[in-house]
Structures are given as structure tokens and as C-alpha cells.
Amino acid sequence: MTTAPQTTTPKPLPLVKLHQRLGAVLGTVDGGATAPLRYGPVAGEVRALREGCGLVDRSWTGRLELLGADRHRFLNAYVTCEVKGLKSGEGAYGFFTNPKGGILSDVVVLVHEDRLWLQLPPGQEGPVAAHLGKYVLSDRVEVRPLEDMLPLSLLGPRAAEVLETELPPTGDWHHVRARVHGTEVALQRTGRLGAEAWTLWVSASIAGHLVERLLEIPGVVPAGFEALEVLRTEAGIARFGRDFGPENFPQETGAAEAAVSYTKGCYLGQEVVARIHYRGGVQKTLRGLDFGSGPAPEPGTPLLHDGRESGIATTVVDSAALGRPIGLAILHRRAAEPGTRLDLPGGGVAEVREPF
DSSP: OOOOOOOSSOBOOTTHHHHHHTTOEEEEETTTEEEEEESSOHHHHHHHHHHSEEEEEOTTSEEEEEESTTHHHHHHTTBSSOOTTOOTTOEEEEEEEOTTSOEEEEEEEEEOSSOEEEEESTTOHHHHHHHHHTTOSSOOOEEEEOOSEEEEEEESTTHHHHHOSOOOOSSTTOEEEEEETTEEEEEEEEOSSSSOEEEEEEEHHHHHHHHHHHHTSTTEEEOOHHHHHHHHHHTTOOOBTTTBOTTSOGGGTTOHHHHOOSSSOOOTTHHHHHHHHHTTOOSEEEEEEEOTTSOOOOTTOEEEETTEEEEEOOEEEEETTTTEEEEEEEEEGGGOSTTOEEEOTTSOEEEEESOO
16 A cells, blocks of 8 residues: 655644534544544445535645746646646646656646646645755745635535536636635536536635535535545545555556646656656556455455465445445556456455446
């Protein structure tokens, strides 16, 4: 299992008192941030996200903003996605990579008129800020925390109906200024959550009021981190700090097609990433795991093919939709063919699957 850098003290949750009143079970997620894990049975929250509308406070994610006249050009030199050509209201998903092409973090970049917002995995705002800070020389750019804006996400087929406002243009990461139930927000189309999703970026000072207003709407229910984990696992979406990290290349994550531009200019690690793409690919790839009627293994359990370890189970969840435990792993190509059966130490098997 990949582990993101941990902070010594869990990062506090901005709306912690509100979540406690809602009955949330709080916990620390990968990266050292505090998050609402669940408010009740996880299966019920997953059902709401799939069939109705769930509200998820995602303020446990890392957040930075870049200001200054050189911000587009500067960031473009350190991420795999194309940033330099993006206009205000657009966005992109990509990776920060090291000189050897390993993944330092993934990132969602949102372009505003006078700044860039970066949404990062929990706990990664510090390491990414330090990484970028090493390269700020004569550039007119400032990297600073984005603490005054919180991301609240609405997921599910009823989410757009609940918003009751003009929506951003089609395409993940597009965003507009909007007024949602009386509150000014930046409204963003959101990918990589496993369901139709919209994120409302709102000032921390009024975020609690907006949460309470949205939960007054019939059919809108609070959902926690554990429900999101089920959705992304069923959709075959890997997560930094759990399924991949610095020892992995972008092409091993299942997201390279959306996250890597092979036509942009140079960036840190570009030579290695491009060589992998043009000269035959990688030896490992992301796959789903189906554990059938057997017990769910612990994350970190080795996966054996013909007696050889071919990967480890990184994410493991109970899928209510399938009625059995499933998971994700980055597997060696010799064991990654869908339908391959992998042995678990001590008994049990996992069948390799495409995303569920």
C-alpha cells in the first residue's frame, strides 16, 4: 500500500462542530486530515449518492493557490497536464512528477481570472508548496495556502436539480460564479468521484450556513469519506496515498489519458513519462479486484500469481451494489489480464477485473 506523507497532528476539520451535531463519526484519512467518515450505515449513504443526492464536505483535501503574472507558465513546468492555455473558468487534472517521472501528487487545477486554485490529496499542500518553492527564483509567482475557501460536493442524479442555478459548460473541472440558495459560490463540475458531481467552493465563514440550507432540501443527505471510497473503487479510480505514490509512473494509475499531455512543452519528469508512452508502456497497471464470497483482506495484503507476488491490495471496500468485497491494485502485467485468479496468503482468492 502506498502511503502519503503524514502530519504529526491531524489537520482539523473546519466545520467539525456542525458535523458532530449531524452525528458524524470522525477519523483521520491518509495524509493526516480529519474527515467525516460516515453519519450512519455506509450502504445508505452510497445509495443516496447513486440514486438521489448526497452532500460531502471535502474540506479535508489539500488546497493551494498561485498568484502572480507568471503563474500559468510556472505551474505548467511542473505538472503533466496542459495549464498554460487554460482560460478563466476552465480546469484540468494532472500529476506533479519528480525528475525520474514518479508521482509526487495528483492535482486538480482551477483557473480563475487572477489566480490558480490547486486541489490536492489530503496532507499534500505542504509537500507540494515546498516542492514548488524550490523552483521560484525570478518568477513572478506566489504559492500560498487556500484556507478561506471550502469545497462542498453534491453527488448523484438529483444534484443538478438541487442546485437550482445555471450550470458550468460541459466538461470536468469547468466552473462559474453562481448563487446557490442565496450563497455566492464557485460552482465546479467535478470528475473522479465515481458519480455525477458538482463542487461548491464557498467562503469558510458561511460554509456551515450553506450546508444546513442544503440538508433542509428533501432527499439531500450527508455522506462521508467511506461512501466516497466505495464509489471510486466501484468505478476503478485510484487515489494518491492509497493506490499510488512516488514509486509509480502516471501510466500505472489508469488516469494517464486524462492527466498527461504528450504535446505540451517540457515539465519536470517529462522525458521519462514521454519515453514510457512512446517506447512500449509500463510493466504495471491498475486493475479491479473481486474477492467473491470470501472475506475481505486487509489493505496491504500481497496478491500472488503462480506463487509470485504480483502486487498488493491497496483499496478494499464492501460493495453493497455487488454484495461482496472488492478492491483495487496496481498489478504486474503478467497477472493483470481480466479473469486472472490471484491467491491471498492464508487462503482466499481475488479475481482480476476491469473497473466495476
